[in-house]
Amino acid sequence: MKNIVITGGTSGIGLALARHCRDRGDNVLVVAPDPVKGARFIEEAEEKGAGKRVFFVQADLSLVSENKRVLKEIADTFTAVDALVLCARFFRSYRRVTDEGIEHNLALYYLSRYLLSHGLVEPLHKAGPGVVLNLAGPGISEGRIHWDDLELERGYNGWDAMFQGGKLNDLLGVTWAAAHGDRRARYVLQFPGGTRTGLAGEFDPETAAQVEQMKRGAGKSAEESIVPLVDVIDDPPAEPLTALWEDRPIPLDPRVYDGDAAARLHRLTEEILSRR
Numbered sequence: 041m042k043n044i045v046i047t048g049g050t051s052g053i054g055l056a057l058a059r060h061c062r063d064r065g066d067n068v069l070v071v072a073p074d075p076v077k078g079a080r081f082i083e084e085a086e087e088k089g090a091g092k093r094v095f096f097v098q099a100d101l102s103l104v105s106e107n108k109r110v111l112k113e114i115a116d117t118f119t120a121v122d123a124l125v126l127c128a129r130f131f132r133s134y135r136r137v138t139d140e141g142i143e144h145n146l147a148l149y150y151l152s153r154y155l156l157s158h159g160l161v162e163p164l165h166k167a168g169p170g171v172v173l174n175l176a177g178p179g180i181s182e183g184r185i186h187w188d189d190l191e192l193e194r195g196y197n198g199w200d201a202m203f204q205g206g207k208l209n210d211l212l213g214v215t216w217a218a219a220h221g222d223r224r225a226r227y228v229l230q231f232p233g234g235t236r237t238g239l240a241g242e243f244d245p246e247t248a249a250q251v252e253q254m255k256r257g258a259g260k261s262a263e264e265s266i267v268p269l270v271d272v273i274d275d276p277p278a279e280p281l282t283a284l285w286e287d288r289p290i291p292l293d294p295r296v297y298d299g300d301a302a303a304r305l306h307r308l309t310e311e312i313l314s315r316r
Contacts, residue, residue, distance in 0.1 A: 042066045043167070044066050044067065044273070045070075045114055046058050047071045047156065048128035049127065050072040050074060050077035050081055051237070052235070053237065053262045054070070054125070055081070062093065068095070071099050071101065072096070073099065073100050075098050078096035095117055102130075103138055103139065104313060105140070107155040107156060108155070110156070114163070118163060121160055122167040122170050123173055123273045124160050124171075124172045126153045129149050129202075129205075130240050130242075131202060131242070133244040135201075141316065143191035145201040146191055146201070149202070150205050150309075151313070154212055157174070157227070165224045167224075169224040170226075174209055178209075178210055178283040179285070179296055180203060182203045183202075185301075187304070190308060210296055211298070212302075212305070213281050214298070214299060218299070218302070220280075221280020226277055226280060227280065231285050232265040232269060233268075237261075268286050281297070
């Protein structure tokens with residue numbers, strides 16, 4: 041029996057994984073913003089006699105304060121965490137700033153993953169070995185990091201924001217593994233493959249058409265896409281940092297997984313957080 045934490049765990053791949061882990065006997069805590077979906081997940085578990093092993097935390101993970109509250113609720117629920125699975129993401133065609141003054145995509149897709157993965161280091165080490173499983177499309181060549189404008193105040197584009205978020209998460213994996221990889225927990229960046237559940241978000245008409253086309257072209261169901269994720273949860277890699285495309289290893293190209301760039305991002309991240 042494992043203790044599994046899944047962000048974005050009430051829809052898509054996150055929900056499919058939460059159901060799978062619940063049904064095989066794991067303890068599962070899902071974090072998501074919609075209380076109706078959360079209640080439905082709990083009701084499903086109760087109908088299956090698994091109500092005591094399933095937990096729902098309602099939270100807006102685009103807010104730093106909410107991530108800190110979630111960390112406390114996880115600590116109150118689990119003393120050890122076998123897997124932290126980071127699925128929460130929301131595409132925005134139009135720039136939005138959170139109530140804390142941070143661009144939404146940066147806050148949800150990167151800062152939340154930064155806060156949760158660093159914040160759960162000790163419970164992950166206690167699991168022996170625990171694993172952070174970050175679903176962020178590792179190693180993608182599209183886009184770039186806007187070092188002088190991480191919050192994309194100048195010329196925001198939804199795809200730029202998403203691709204930058206993927207690259208920031210690549211570097212997050214580098215700094216996390218460098219800081220904690222000499223102990224028991226592991227960090228895995230993994231793309232589960234094209235999935236018919238599509239991409240959650242608020243889209244302009246052109247992007248909506250693109251997303252619908254991507255969804256129609258995807259070959260796998262969410263249940264099929266979680267197979268390589270379950271393999272990682274059950275048998276974490278030996279290396280501190282691993283990147284996978286479905287179940288295939290991706291070389292950690294130093295031009296992408298650059299230690300100096302990762303350290304620079306870490307400093308900028310701490311500056312952003314210190315101002316809030």
